[in-house]
Amino acid sequence: MLNHETVSRLKELRLFGMVSALESQRQQTEAQALPFEDRLGLLIDTEITLRETKKCARLLARAKLKGPSACIENIDYDPKRGLDRPLLLTLANCHWVEVGQNLIITGATGSGKSWLACAYGNRLCRSGVSVRYFRVSRLLEQITIAQGDGSLPRLRAQLSKVSVLILDDWLLSPISAASAREFLELIDDRIGKSSIILTSQYPVDSWHDRIKEPTVADAILDRIIHVSHRIVITGGSMRKRKGLGN
Known part of the structure; x- marks a missing residue:
């Protein structure tokens, strides 16, 4: 029989994993x-x-990913998608976040x-990194x-406390001068110390317009382009083929 005083003290210290393991032993x-x-x-x-399992669950809940089940292991590398497998797998090691770089994902x-942005968000959460998903239009509404x-x-x-912001549907509609200035403030707060994953229907060379x-x-x-990895x-449409999100 376990010493109840020992178990009680372990619980007071919030060492619940040790309590469970001790009972198992x-x-x-x-x-x-x-x-x-x-x-x-x-x-x-x-x-x-x-503790790691609980932390991961908390991070995933706070991330509010659009596709919470998306994961790197399930990426479809159909040749028609033009994905660079070595690049995508390298990005999965999350080193780019450690050095404050960004990720840009473009496509029709x-x-x-x-889905791909959320797959990286999922991987980051499981690596202990804080993530938060936003549609850009909704974030700009919140800022207003x-x-x-x-x-x-x-x-x-x-x-600013979130290590990686996923900003979905960037420039889906032309952005006003006021919103652009607020977005610039957001970027400035993150330079060199935290990262952004941007998705857009538009190629990078059309963003300025x-x-x-x-x-x-x-x-x-x-501030964004020169410190970003790009996935095109x-x-x-994957939505037609598999029912996936944009």
């Missing part, structure tokens, strides 16, 4: 025969695994841009509302 003759150091190591391993409607009610500093602070304020457009593109998806 008590029921296994083989485990009880192990040296003390080995048993202690197993208890610690179980605690670490439980239904090509699987959002925050400007009106005085909560913009708090919103900016919240966004869709931002109504040319000088702000120059500043935004200069070709081919037809």
